[in-house]
Amino acid sequence: xxxxxxxxxxxxxxxxxxxxxxxxxxxxxxxxxxxxxxxxxxxxxxxxxxxxxxxxxxxxxxxxxxxxxxxxxxxxxxxxxxxxxxxxxxxxxxxxxxxxxxxxxxxxxxxxxxxxxxxxxxxxxxxxxxxxxxxxxxxxxxxxxxxxxxxxxxxxxxxxxxxxxxxxxxxxxxxxxxxxxxxxxxxxxxxxxxxxxxxxxxxxxxxxxxxxxxxxxxxxxxxxxxxxxxxxxxxxxxxxxxxxxxxxxxxxxxxxxxxxxxxxxxxxxxxxxxxxxxxxxxxxxxxxxxxxxxxxxxxxxxxxxxxxxxxxxxxxxxxxxxxxxxxxxxxxxxxxxxxxxxxxxx
Amino acid sequence: xxxxxxxxxxxxxxxxxxxxxxxxxxxxxxxxxxxxxxxxxxxxxxxxxxxxxxxxxxxxxxxxxxxxxxxxxxxxxxxxxxxxxxxxxxxxxxxxxxxxxxxxxxxxxxxxxxxxxxxxxxxxxxxxxxxxxxxxxxxxxxxxxxxxxxxxxxxxxxxxxxxxxxxxxxxxxxxxxxxxxxxxxxxxxxxxxxxxxxxxxxxxxxxxxxxxxxxxxxxxxxxxxxxxxxxxxxxxxxxxxxxxxxxxxxxxxxxxxxxxxxxxxxxxxxxxxxxxxxxxxxxxxxxxxxxxxxxxxxxxxxxxxxxxxxxxxxxxxxxxxxxxxxxxxxxxxxxxxxxxxxxxxxxxxxxxxxxxxxxxxxxxxxxxxxxxxxxxxxxxxxxxxxxxxxxxxxxxxxxxxxxxxxxxxxxxxxxxxxxxxxxxxxxxxxxxxxxxxxxxxxxxxxxxxxxxxxxxxxxxxxxxxxxxxxxxxxxxxxxxxxxxxxxxxxxxxxxxxxxxxxxxxxxx
Numbered sequence: 001x002x003x004x005x006x007x008x009x010x011x012x013x014x015x016x017x018x019x020x021x022x023x024x025x026x027x028x029x030x031x032x033x034x035x036x037x038x039x040x041x042x043x044x045x046x047x048x049x050x051x052x053x054x055x056x057x058x059x060x061x062x063x064x065x066x067x068x069x070x071x072x073x074x075x076x077x078x079x080x081x082x083x084x085x086x087x088x089x090x091x092x093x094x095x096x097x098x099x100x101x102x103x104x105x106x107x108x109x110x111x112x113x114x115x116x117x118x119x120x121x122x123x124x125x126x127x128x129x130x131x132x133x134x135x136x137x138x139x140x141x142x143x144x145x146x147x148x149x150x151x152x153x154x155x156x157x158x159x160x161x162x163x164x165x166x167x168x169x170x171x172x173x174x175x176x177x178x179x180x181x182x183x184x185x186x187x188x189x190x191x192x193x194x195x196x197x198x199x200x201x202x203x204x205x206x207x208x209x210x211x212x213x214x215x216x217x218x219x220x221x222x223x224x225x226x227x228x229x230x231x232x233x234x235x236x237x238x239x240x241x242x243x244x245x246x247x248x249x250x251x252x253x254x255x256x257x258x259x260x261x262x263x264x265x266x267x268x269x270x271x272x273x274x275x276x277x278x279x280x281x282x283x284x285x286x287x288x289x290x291x292x293x294x295x296x297x298x299x300x301x302x303x304x305x306x307x308x309x310x311x312x313x314x315x316x317x318x319x320x321x322x323x324x325x326x327x328x329x330x331x332x333x334x335x336x337x338x339x340x341x342x343x344x345x346x
Numbered sequence: 347x348x349x350x351x352x353x354x355x356x357x358x359x360x361x362x363x364x365x366x367x368x369x370x371x372x373x374x375x376x377x378x379x380x381x382x383x384x385x386x387x388x389x390x391x392x393x394x395x396x397x398x399x400x401x402x403x404x405x406x407x408x409x410x411x412x413x414x415x416x417x418x419x420x421x422x423x424x425x426x427x428x429x430x431x432x433x434x435x436x437x438x439x440x441x442x443x444x445x446x447x448x449x450x451x452x453x454x455x456x457x458x459x460x461x462x463x464x465x466x467x468x469x470x471x472x473x474x475x476x477x478x479x480x481x482x483x484x485x486x487x488x489x490x491x492x493x494x495x496x497x498x499x500x501x502x503x504x505x506x507x508x509x510x511x512x513x514x515x516x517x518x519x520x521x522x523x524x525x526x527x528x529x530x531x532x533x534x535x536x537x538x539x540x541x542x543x544x545x546x547x548x549x550x551x552x553x554x555x556x557x558x559x560x561x562x563x564x565x566x567x568x569x570x571x572x573x574x575x576x577x578x579x580x581x582x583x584x585x586x587x588x589x590x591x592x593x594x595x596x597x598x599x600x601x602x603x604x605x606x607x608x609x610x611x612x613x614x615x616x617x618x619x620x621x622x623x624x625x626x627x628x629x630x631x632x633x634x635x636x637x638x639x640x641x642x643x644x645x646x647x648x649x650x651x652x653x654x655x656x657x658x659x660x661x662x663x664x665x666x667x668x669x670x671x672x673x674x675x676x677x678x679x680x681x682x683x684x685x686x687x688x689x690x691x692x693x694x695x696x697x698x699x700x701x702x703x704x705x706x707x708x709x710x711x712x713x714x715x716x717x718x719x720x721x722x723x724x725x726x727x728x729x730x731x732x733x734x735x736x737x738x739x740x741x742x743x744x745x746x747x748x749x750x751x752x753x754x755x756x757x758x759x760x761x762x763x764x765x766x767x768x769x770x771x772x773x774x775x776x777x778x779x780x781x782x783x784x785x786x787x788x789x790x791x792x793x794x795x796x797x798x799x800x801x802x803x804x805x806x807x808x809x810x811x812x813x814x815x816x817x818x819x820x821x822x823x824x825x826x827x828x829x830x831x832x833x834x835x836x837x838x839x840x841x842x843x844x845x846x847x848x849x850x851x852x853x854x
Contacts, residue, residue, distance in 0.1 A: 212721055213722060214714060214720050227696050228696055229699075229710070231688055232710045233683070
């Protein structure tokens with residue numbers, strides 16, 4: 001190898017190295033996640049100081065996790081879509097439609113004879129169906145994801161209002177036996193709610209899917225460099241469809257959690273979930289341009305937001321103040337992310 | 347060419363070096379431009395022309411080297427600084443705001459205003475004057491730029507350049523969007539400007555244009571100045587092409603395998619392949635163990651041909667067969683499944699996931715082999731990748747490092763390793779040594795030959811005629827979307843290929 005080549009490589013290596021060890025660490029995903037853990041711990045310290053025992057109790061921790069579960073499941077799906085180079089604004093509306101559709105099923109008299117698992121299948125099916133429509137029109141209709149899912153946001157919630165006649169549907173109002181459903185989702189396993197277990201399970205499956213399977217590898221390739229992925233033989237369009245179906249199914253799961261928790265299905269469920277999910281994903285270090293992101297980061301992002309909310313509530317601060325603070329955190333996180341990104345690429 | 351340029355250099359660049367991670371885009375470029383001359387910049391794609399322009403217009407800062415402007419050493423630290431000095435650049439991709447009107451575009455960033463209010467009347471009047479001077483008074487200052495033809499948009503760009511006090515005008519392939527009449531007008535404008543003492547740096551692939559408008563020529567190759575200050579009048583076209591495509595160093599090409607080609611099975615058969623408006627009626631047969639080269643000038647349709655064979659572009663007609671089986675049209679996935687592989691021209695943007703690990707880039711096309719029920723065996727992936735990188739002598743080794751940190755030659759080896767891993771039957775290589783350091787090229791040639799010796803059918807596209815002739819067993823010459831010649835590489839020499847690619851392009 002010529003000296004020239006060696007010199008170029010040396011230069012490349014040097015740009016890869018970072019003099020500041022903190023910045024160097026923060027550029028790795030492990031480092032970024034460690035930073036998020038530190039942030040979460042600091043927030044917990046603030047919680048402990050301002051709210052004392054009301055904050056630092058097992059019960060409160062479970063409350064935070066229970067509230068985090070629904071939005072957390074959606075955020076896991078959103079992580080995949082964003083790493084894959086897309087975005088889904090319709091998750092909240094899909095949650096609403098799924099919740100309405102599956103409670104409608106539970107209110108039919110004919111449902112009296114069927115098992116509650118039908119409700120589960122309906123919720124997941126509605127989510128997958130909406131995702132399929134999103135995915136097909138984005139991949140094969142060449143509609144930009146932002147616009148397509150914005151349209152789905154409007155339509156899905158509209159359909160939810162039509163089906164429910166804008167009324168809140170009580171679970172099993174028609175006489176169907178839904179006690180099994182309620183029991184299942186509100187049970188505790190090892191002292192922890194099933195709701196939380198569902199979140200843990202979805203996050204774990206998401207991690208495995210992203211890091212250990214061909215699906216995850218393709219997602220990163222498609223989001224990181226779609227042209228290179230295509231020329232390498234990956235069916236980019238088909239994969240894009242899968243990603244939107246995946247996030248749709250996650251929205252369906254979130255709908256089930258909500259229905260179980262509130263025992264209702266309504267067209268107002270899941271309001272603004274898309275924004276909370278995107279915020280959690282972004283805080284978690286996933287690049288909005290695609291190609292890079294972690295499940296652990298997203299989970300930490302969800303927990304950070306939920307813990308903050310909890311502290312605000314315990315201190316009797318208003319929802320408006322929460323929102324204000326949330327916005328500031330998003331901006332700060334993105335600014336930090338951009339600084340790190342601009343150092344790593346030339 | 348009646349004007350005699352003054353010998354005083356307006357701009358002098360010496361020893362300009364610009365490095366990006368993994369590649370040295372400029373490796374010692376010298377350029378001197380005199381007031382009142384048209385200085386032509388020649389070079390193949392990837393020779394460093396665009397990077398040089400960006401250094402000149404303040405977008406990039408050189409790592410080494412000096413820029414002397416009007417006798418004083420200067421740094422063009424920002425685009426604004428360069429404009430201030432009087433350097434105006436018209437890029438190939440015009441940088442206009444499509445939804446604004448002509449006047450707004452011309453004065454973008456230096457609006458004529460008083461107390462914060464734009465003075466539209468005065469601005470329109472000045473724009474009218476500029477357009478008049480550019481020979482296009484018919485363009486209305488209030489037209490929305492996006493509605494104008496590309497040629498007219500270029501005029502608007504020029505008007506913008508002239509709205510500043512321009513002393514050096516850089517034109518990057520300005521004739522690409524123009525018809526004959528437009529080119530004539532462009533030349534008239536350039537002549538007017540040079541008579542006023544403005545210096546012009548003119549970039550074009552069209553040698554006949556350079557002959558018509560240029561005074562002196564600088565040829566770039568592999569980020570270096572091959573030749574500078576050549577007088578246009580004294581330099582034959584053939585020599586220019588040789589400078590651009592030729593090699594500064596002699597390369598050792600691996601010996602060809604002595605097998606009568608008809609004795610082997612045809613692997614790739616392309617029949618009457620066409621892509622509307624780009625190329626027509628391409629027939630191509632490549633046998634196992636054979637390397638076929640496509641020679642031709644940039645824009646002749648070489649890359650488009652192999653991209654269409656690969657299914658990355660959808661053919662308008664024709665068929666592609668591998669081992670006698672027809673491959674579905676316009677589907678890369680089907681082509682890869684049938685046993686094809688492509689090393690694309692733009693390695694970084696089309697070939698690699700730069701931020702991902704080496705092993706992930708290698709296994710990306712054969713993931714299912716490492717997966718059981720979708721779960722990847724990462725240990726096995728790394729092990730196989732490490733074997734390949736070791737056998738290809740990728741340096742530095744280590745399959746978990748990001749591909750971005752490798753040099754061009756080693757990145758190319760990663761792309762080849764990807765297809766080696768798949769045991770592909772047909773390998774399509776587009777400019778396989780572009781951006782590859784001089785030292786690593788012979789290695790790439792050896793590698794390509796050894797692939798062929800294993801029975802792979804190889805198609806190589808290259809702008810370097812010597813490379814095609816040295817590497818390939820058989821050569822196809824492409825001109826303006828048509829294969830105009832086919833023969834064994836041994837039966838044709840450089841001069842003949844030059845004649846063929848230039849035919850009809852250069853007035854005898």
